[in-house]
Every structure is written in structure tokens, then in C-alpha cells.
Amino acid sequence: MYSTIDLHSHSTESDGQFSPTAVVARAAENGVTHLALTDHDTVTGIDEALQAAMSHGLEVIPGVELSSQWNGRSVHIVGLNIDPEHPALTEALSALGRERDQRAEKIAERLEKLGFHGALEGAKRFAGGAVVARPHFARFLVDAGYVKSIQKAFAKYLGKGKAGDIKPAWPSMADAIHCVKKSGGIAVLAHPLSYDLTRTKLKSLISDFSDAGGEAIEVVSGDQSRQEIESLAMLAQEFHLKGSCGSDFHVDNAPWQELGRTPPLPSQCIPVWGDWAWPL
Ligand code: MN
Ligand code: MN
Ligand code: MN
Numbered sequence: 001m002y003s004t005i006d007l008h009s010h011s012t013e014s015d016g017q018f019s020p021t022a023v024v025a026r027a028a029e030n031g032v033t034h035l036a037l038t039d040h041d042t043v044t045g046i047d048e049a050l051q052a053a054m055s056h057g058l059e060v061i062p063g064v065e066l067s068s069q070w071n072g073r074s075v076h077i078v079g080l081n082i083d084p085e086h087p088a089l090t091e092a093l094s095a096l097g098r099e100r101d102q103r104a105e106k107i108a109e110r111l112e113k114l115g116f117h118g119a120l121e122g123a124k125r126f127a128g129g130a131v132v133a134r135p136h137f138a139r140f141l142v143d144a145g146y147v148k149s150i151q152k153a154f155a156k157y158l159g160k161g162k163a164g165d166i167k168p169a170w171p172s173m174a175d176a177i178h179c180v181k182k183s184g185g186i187a188v189l190a191h192p193l194s195y196d197l198t199r200t201k202l203k204s205l206i207s208d209f210s211d212a213g214g215e216a217i218e219v220v221s222g223d224q225s226r227q228e229i230e231s232l233a234m235l236a237q238e239f240h241l242k243g244s245c246g247s248d249f250h251v252d253n254a255p256w257q258e259l260g261r262t263p264p265l266p267s268q269c270i271p272v273w274g275d276w277a278w279p280l
Contacts, residue, residue: 003220003264005273007036007061008078008190008246012128013045015135017251020045021052023259028056030260034273036063036080036246041096041131043084065190067096067168068176070205073195077176078218080272082185089183092171097131103168104132110163111137116146134158174212186272187214188244191221193228203235210239216272219243220265222257233266243269
């Protein structure tokens, strides 16, 4: 049995493969009744997704996935039910955009030094107007014949500790949470098991998240085992946080992150959507 609620997905407005319309259509096809579009640091796809939702008979929840940092680590905060036009959000997103642009320029400089000419222009072609990020550089390197695969591009040039691994100066996690709340949304800690933390550090992250006003954690996220879901459900209970559920859909042919293919939220969790005025 799958969850019909999917509160984490990406489109071409960030690093996803499909347009907002195509994401909505695919979600509907997969039986999703409630979909949040949560592109990285942008809300530019939301209008299109809301439009598409009307012809596909599902509910689209305006969302965003904000880059932030906690204790020197990159942490993602999903904002659900945000007002995409709220000035606090608009301001935070333009600052994040500038940060991403600067990071892309630095990555390009590093790649140029390695002899990969035209890296920035090349990556921009794959970004198609969206913010340039490492996956776009990876596609450029593959396309130009410098490496055989995206995986190799990351392993040799873009991944952790490699030349193109530029640490961005994201805002603090607390700032990201405040921004979501100011814009009328609910702050959710995205994929808590993806940060490579010990159990103790994970608890300290969740505790700080909660203290800063965060209200829910993703108990169900793409590519998690039954045990991982159970353990996150217990952490949510321990810290009196609600649970969210989302695939983190990006691309075709990644069944572990497919729209509408995550298990449902465990019954002991208080769903993040509990108070929302939804026709469920
Ligand atoms: Mn992504
Ligand atoms: Mn993420
Ligand atoms: Mn994501």
C-alpha cells in the first residue's frame, strides 16, 4: 500500500527532470491525491503546478526546499503551505539565488583550471534557465566527453573533497525555519537520515530544529527501510513533532524516489497535514 500524499518533489525549476506540469501529471497517474512541489530554493514552479492540478484532479500544496546549515553541515528545510509571494520568502530566496550563482562561478573556475573549458556556459545549457548546480556541471562533463557518466563526474570532480566541491554559505537552519513560518508555512526537516549523523547528533539536530520552531520531520522519505521509518516515527514522538511523507522525486527511472510510491505514514505519527483544510 502506498501513500497518496506526497509532500516532497522537484521539477525543472530546480534539479528535477520534468516540468511542474509533467510532475503533476505523473503524480496524478501514480494515484497521488495531494502533492507538494518543493523545488530547491525557488517557488517559480508553483503557479504552473497549481494550474496543472486543476486539470488532473489533485491538490497541489505550495512548497519549497530551503538550503540551510546547522553546525557546519548542509541541512534541508521543507516549507509546506507557504505563501509563495510573501516578501520574507522572496527576500530569502533572492539571497539564496545570489549564493548559488557565486557558488556556480567558483565551481566553474575550478573546472576551468583543470582544463574543462566553457564549464559555466556548458552547465547553464543543462540548467535551462534554472539555477546552475553540480548536477548540471556533471551533465556538461559527460556531454563534452570528459567523463563517461554522471557518477564518474561526481566521483572525480564534483563530489565530496573534489575540486568542484565548493561549500556554500547557506543561512542557518533557524533562519530557514523562521522564513518558512513568516511566510505562513510549516517547517519540516527533510530526509533526516541523509545527513550522515550519529544517533546522538541526529537527536541534537532534531532538538535544535524543534527549539527554532520546526514542526515536523519527514518520517517517510524516498529510499528508506521499514526500520528507518519506524525509528524516525519514534524520534518524531519523542520530540513532539508531526510526521511528513514525501518521495523527493527528481527523475525518471529512480523507483526509490518515485511519486506516490512511498509507504504511508506510520499510524502513531501525527500527520503534518492534520490541521489543513483538505478534502481528504
Ligand atoms: Mn535535489
Ligand atoms: Mn534535500
Ligand atoms: Mn528534495
